[in-house]
Amino acid sequence: MEKKIFTYLVLALFSWAIIGTVMAGYYFVQRDMYQREYNEIAKQLTNISLKVDFVLNYGNGTRIWKNDTVLPLGSTAFNATIHIASDVGYQDFGGELGILVTSINGVSQNNTHGWFYWIWEKENTMWLSMPYSCAKYILHEGDLLAITYACYSPWPEGPM
Structure with missing residues (x-):
């Protein structure tokens, strides 16, 4: 019984780590994309x-x-x-x-x-x-x- 709980706990933590890593990567890519868009708009604004x-x-x-x-x-x-x-x-x-x-x-x-x-x-x-x-x-x-x-x-x- 204890081994089963430990297995589920390790599986849950492993899943949480994978999901967290994927989400962090996604938000990093999004932030980078929005930063580039912001810089492009700021560059265009300097012209007007x-x-x-x-x-x-x-x-x-x-x-x-x-x-x-x-x-x-x-x-x-x-x-x-x-x-x-x-x-x-x-x-x-x-x-x-x-x-x-x-x-x-x-x-x-x-x-x-x-x-x-x-x-x-x-x-x-x-x-x-x-x-x-x-x-x-x-x-x-x-x-x-x-x-x-x-x-x-x-x-x-x-x-x-």
């Missing part, structure tokens, strides 16, 4: 999207960084602002004047303060304030964009 870094500076010491933000190709600094902030107020003047951001997340422009946008110029290692609407600046792969709430007078020299 770009990554930028973004800092939102409220001018009171609060800065929110969003690094490696993925946006569609052709996105503007305004598109990035809309993507990052939960509430953006703006006025569209149309034509050459374009869009003016008037508030971000409840912080609104007033007689003394407003929202400025800056692009980090890697070659000269300096911040550039663009002389046109944020809706007209087309972002490039790896751009660093800063949106800053600052005083109009004196005119801010940089976003930080």
